[in-house]
Structure formats: C-alpha cells, structure tokens
Amino acid sequence: MEEKSKLTGDINVLSKTDLDLVALALELMNTTSNEIIVYTNDYSMENLCSELNLKFKTLYKNGIKTKIYFEVYCPFCKTIYKxxxxxxxxxxxxxxxxxxxxxxxxx
Ligand SMILES: [Zn+2]
Known part of the structure; x- marks a missing residue:
C-alpha cells in the first residue's frame, strides 16, 4: 500500500491514522462480504483509495472526478525531487x- 501511495505523491501528506484506516478497509474487504466504503474529506485519501480500488465517499462533495498528481521541487533552484x-x-x-x-x- 505504501508503494502505491508513493506513485501519486500522497504518502507524505497522509497521517498514520489515515494510512491505518486504509489498511483496515483493505483488510475488511478481504475478510467480509460487506461493502466497505471509506469516508474522507481529504483529497490525498481519495487519490489513494482510487489507486487501491477502495470505495470512498467524500463528506463535503461528490468526490473527485480527476486524480491529482503533485511533484516535489526546490523553490529556489527548481530541481525536481521524488x-x-x-x-x-x-x-x-x-x-x-x-x-x-x-x-x-x-x-
Ligand atoms: Zn535547491
């Protein structure tokens, strides 16, 4: 799961609580037949959930229609980092x- 979130650059902005929630949802998905939905109001969480094929609902909008990518850079010399x-x-x-x-x- 951590590998996946690195792809979208979200790992750094997600709290341990968020990651635990996603891990729990994944575990439940594998162990129960109930539909698992993650409720979130965080774009990074939404990105991660869609990356992992987890269902999610936003608490404030209709959810994202687009996936958002970020890049890490130095504000001074403009070098791009991972x-x-x-x-x-x-x-x-x-x-x-x-x-x-x-x-x-x-x-
Ligand atoms: Zn620099």
Missing part, C-alpha cells in the same frame, strides 16, 4: 522542498 523527498531539504541549496500541483487525470 515525492518521498517532500520533507527533506534540497541537496544543492538546503532549502526545504515544496510540493506543487503537477497534473490532473480523468478517472
């Missing part, structure tokens, strides 16, 4: 890396 480097600093100038919107994809 999503898992989000909480690190730039190797060249030592500035804290930021995340920016990269693209949307219809799902």
């Amino acid at each position: 999503s898992e480097d989000l909480n690190k600093c730039c190797e060249r100038c030592g500035l804290k890396l930021k995340r920016r919107f990269l693209k949307k994809e219809k799902i």
Whole structure:
C-alpha cells in the first residue's frame, strides 16, 4: 500500500491514522462480504483509495472526478525531487522542498 501511495505523491501528506484506516478497509474487504466504503474529506485519501480500488465517499462533495498528481521541487533552484523527498531539504541549496500541483487525470 505504501508503494502505491508513493506513485501519486500522497504518502507524505497522509497521517498514520489515515494510512491505518486504509489498511483496515483493505483488510475488511478481504475478510467480509460487506461493502466497505471509506469516508474522507481529504483529497490525498481519495487519490489513494482510487489507486487501491477502495470505495470512498467524500463528506463535503461528490468526490473527485480527476486524480491529482503533485511533484516535489526546490523553490529556489527548481530541481525536481521524488515525492518521498517532500520533507527533506534540497541537496544543492538546503532549502526545504515544496510540493506543487503537477497534473490532473480523468478517472
Ligand atoms: Zn535547491
């Protein structure tokens, strides 16, 4: 599951609670015949759920129609980093890396 969320760059913004919830939902999906739906109001959670084919419902809208990708970059020298480097600093100038919107994809 952590591998999957790295793909969309969401791993860094999800809390342990969020990841535990997704792990639990996956486990329930495999152990019960009930329909499992994750309720969330977090875009990163929605992305991860759709990545994992988990059903989810948003608490505030009709859910996402697009998947959102981010890229991690240095705000000073514009070097692009991998999503898992989000909480690190730039190797060249030592500035804290930021995340920016990269693209949307219809799902
Ligand atoms: Zn830099």
